[in-house]
Amino acid sequence: MKIGIIGSGAMGSGIAQVASTAGHEVIISDTRETALDTSRSKLAKIMNRLIEKGRVDEATATGIQARISYTTDNKDMADCGLVIEAIVENLDIKKQVFKSLEEIVSSDAILASNTSSLSIASIASACERPERVVGIHFFNPAPLMKLVEIIPAIQSDEQVVATARQLIDDWGKTTVLAKDTPGFIVNRVARPFYGEALRILEEGIADVPTIDWAMKTLAGFRMGPFELMDYIGNDVNYTVTETVFKAFWYDPRYKPAFTQKRLSEAGYLGRKTGKGYYEYHENAIRPEPVKDEALGNQIVQRIVAMLINEAADASFLNIASRDDIDLAMTRGVNYPKGLLQWADEIGIAECVARMDALYHEYLEDRYRCSPLLRRMARDGVSFY
Numbered sequence: 001m002k003i004g005i006i007g008s009g010a011m012g013s014g015i016a017q018v019a020s021t022a023g024h025e026v027i028i029s030d031t032r033e034t035a036l037d038t039s040r041s042k043l044a045k046i047m048n049r050l051i052e053k054g055r056v057d058e059a060t061a062t063g064i065q066a067r068i069s070y071t072t073d074n075k076d077m078a079d080c081g082l083v084i085e086a087i088v089e090n091l092d093i094k095k096q097v098f099k100s101l102e103e104i105v106s107s108d109a110i111l112a113s114n115t116s117s118l119s120i121a122s123i124a125s126a127c128e129r130p131e132r133v134v135g136i137h138f139f140n141p142a143p144l145m146k147l148v149e150i151i152p153a154i155q156s157d158e159q160v161v162a163t164a165r166q167l168i169d170d171w172g173k174t175t176v177l178a179k180d181t182p183g184f185i186v187n188r189v190a191r192p193f194y195g196e197a198l199r200i201l202e203e204g205i206a207d208v209p210t211i212d213w214a215m216k217t218l219a220g221f222r223m224g225p226f227e228l229m230d231y232i233g234n235d236v237n238y239t240v241t242e243t244v245f246k247a248f249w250y251d252p253r254y255k256p257a258f259t260q261k262r263l264s265e266a267g268y269l270g271r272k273t274g275k276g277y278y279e280y281h282e283n284a285i286r287p288e289p290v291k292d293e294a295l296g297n298q299i300v301q302r303i304v305a306m307l308i309n310e311a312a313d314a315s316f317l318n319i320a321s322r323d324d325i326d327l328a329m330t331r332g333v334n335y336p337k338g339l340l341q342w343a344d345e346i347g348i349a350e351c352v353a354r355m356d357a358l359y360h361e362y363l364e365d366r367y368r369c370s371p372l373l374r375r376m377a378r379d380g381v382s383f384y
């Protein structure tokens with residue numbers, strides 16, 4: 001099957017590489033010729049690096065590049081069986097693209113969006129045949145990140161969803177099924193990793209390096225929340241939080257932090273601008289954490305309790321299955337453990353007690369315990 005990719009930015013280029021590596025003919029389109037040139041030369045660099053490291057041989061690398069063609073005209077997508085859109089995150093523009101695509105591709109072609117935050121139902125509504133539309137959400141960088149969220153819209157045909165999922169599985173990815181709700185699984189469940197770390201910082205309980213140290217050393221996360229926000233970009237991370245917050249009708253659980261908004265406004269975006277929570281120039285000095293285990297454990301318990309509560313609530317509202325929620329966080333953002341498995345290890349009653357302690361301290365809806373955890377504690381049951 002020939003695969004069409006619309007948008008040759010970071011995501012489109014990565015997805016094209018994945019599809020071509022799996023043996024498909026791929027065509028990428030972009031409105032900007034320069035974006036296509038960049039995509040082509042970046043892929044060549046990646047392939048050279050893989051050859052140097054001995055990960056692929058030259059013939060394979062040449063094949064991967066030769067199977068991808070580049071165009072500025074979506075009409076060249078006429079013979080594609082699946083088209084994945086990865087353009088700018090703007091609903092009106094995406095709808096226009098889907099509407100026009102339908103006039104080009106065959107009647108049984110599947111149309112997918114890689115959107116991180118828009119509703120698949122609203123994108124599908126632009127089509128004459130919305131049942132052929134599905135969300136296929138890759139993570140950045142697409143060739144390296146194992147997880148792909150598959151998001152059926154309420155209009156999607158079951159067979160379309162099954163076909164799309166099977167195809168992505170065949171590309172060697174781990175797929176999880178998520179309900180068409182803001183942030184799907186990962187971008188919803190992960191919010192407290194950033195938000196609660198920022199809240200702890202704003203309250204003055206601990207500083208940036210101490211919070212990062214605690215989450216890495218005591219909890220086993222690969223990166224601390226502030227290191228990760230600097231890596232993602234404070235502008236990007238802030239926008240995701242704000243989008244999720246608004247999309248949930250201003251649920252205080254997702255409220256963004258002024259600290260991050262100001263960093264973003266100041267242009268302290270993180271690694272890409274040389275300064276964020278940390279500095280990244282050549283002689284930058286990393287501030288030392290306060291390696292106080294009692295304080296570290298307090299930080300970990302609070303952030304992990306909030307993460308578990310979010311994962312439990314996603315399960316409570318049937319956003320995804322128990323296994324998919326845990327897989328999403330371990331494969332999509334490399335968490336050291338699935339959060340629901342972690343809840344079992346801590347003990348469900350203890351998770352409830354931690355949430356209730358926060359709630360009684362602050363009397364904010366942000367700290368409300370998921371009804372699922374409370375019910376499970378009452379019934380003495382666990383997730384696994």
Ligand SMILES: NC(=O)c1ccc[n+]([C@@H]2O[C@H](COP(=O)([O-])OP(=O)(O)OC[C@H]3O[C@@H](n4cnc5c(N)ncnc54)[C@H](O)[C@@H]3O)[C@@H](O)[C@H]2O)c1
Pocket residue numbers: 006007008009010011012029030031032035085086087088089090093097114115116117137138139140
């Ligand atoms: N960057 C991430 O971490 C990430 C992760 C998962 C999903 N996403 C989603 O993937 C999509 C793309 O994100 P990105 O980071 O690759 O963006 P990007 O800015 O790197 O690339 C977008 C590309 O789309 C092109 N484009 C814009 N309008 C177009 C049109 N009408 N037709 C064809 N091409 C058009 C632009 O010229 C640009 O090259 C967004 O919906 C985003 O939410 C991004």
